[in-house]
Amino acid sequence: MKKHYWISEKPLNIQGVVDLVIRPEAGAINTFIGTVREFTEGKQTLFLEYQAYASMAEKKMKEIGEEIEQKWPGSKIAMAHRVGRLDISEIAVVIAVSTPHRASSYEASRYAIERMKEMVPIWKKEHWEDGEEWIGDQKETKRGVPLEGEVT
Amino acid sequence: MKKHYWISEKPLNIQGVVDLVIRPEAGAINTFIGTVREFTEGKQTLFLEYQAYASMAEKKMKEIGEEIEQKWPGSKIAMAHRVGRLDISEIAVVIAVSTPHRASSYEASRYAIERMKEMVPIWKKEHWEDGEEWIGDQKETKRGVPLEGEVT
């Protein structure tokens, strides 16, 4: 069986993640794709560096998947996160959830990314013109109040 | 400039739709993919047939995109819908929305598919073992109460 939860040093392929959850019982697939944004609160990012505790990260992603398959019966999920240096607009994360009906595909996908940001041991380092810094959740917000209470 | 809203007689390519909305200002892309489900309320679908009033459908999808770009500033959207015969698990629709932050990517994507189902002139015909029927919104629900008040 193919892995449904993995850390990758190579660019992520969206279709490859979606293919893991396509099946006859599903009518809906929601996909969340996180890309490297150039500007955050007006400050320009040159590139990002992601690091993971890969074995634990894959285990934690699997746990999130199991939580989701319990909370939204009939759902199937795949999650992949990239590590290493990522340039602007490159894909850091792809999550795909298939469900029989569309409402739960949205809910489960949102749950997946929120949980991933909470509990999966992956870190990013911002590289700016004038410096660099490893970002923790508490630090992401220090430049001001993020829109809608969150920052991607 | 490439079309961001289109009706296609050929299989839809997810990456192709996503590529239209990737950009440096975005950190989040939400994608909704509708696939042909085999069983609805216990009844087996053999295949579907989609028909569209293509020119009007593309115009209406563009209107939905404009609504979204107004409601969620900084968002960018692309939508494609397939027509013709579709087998089980084939992709009927792909919607991709990119936004600076993730919350609005989910909201805008959900809005897009709800509006599409409301106002875009596209029809599907279900083919079952024992018959076939063009489905209208009011008909989709006649087999019982759908989950979460909606059917994909």
Place this chain on the structure above:
Amino acid sequence: MNQVLFFAELREKTGVYKVDVELTGFSVNQVKEWVAKDYSMPKVQDAMVAINEEFALNETIIENGDVIAFIPPVSGG
């Protein structure tokens, strides 16, 4: 002169995709009645009507050159 387009169930039941017909001056409602009668299609009453790709009211008067489309309840997505 005008064009009338049918889709989905209406296309299948009438057997017609497109009709060229003179409807200038008639209301949308009158056109619906004509289709219901001529094609024995009472279901057109449930359909929306689009004129030149925009949804139209029953009271709207058809102008020369308008393209009239019958839009049964949609089911895309």
Place this chain on the structure above:
Amino acid sequence: MNQVLFFAELREKTGVYKVDVELTGFSVNQVKEWVAKDYSMPKVQDAMVAINEEFALNETIIENGDVIAFIPPVSGG
């Protein structure tokens, strides 16, 4: 014998990815204190600790063979 792993800022500041060290019988809290002192890393107090890839409490006692990882606040996604 035990392994201790560092990530992100902690890895960079300590200059260490992995240390083999005998910590059997110590509590997670005692290990944190040792790292804070030996590596001059007061920030380890903010980090979570995982033992064998599961988050652990400060009171948990390290067993022989356990792999201890310092998990600074995560920022994936």
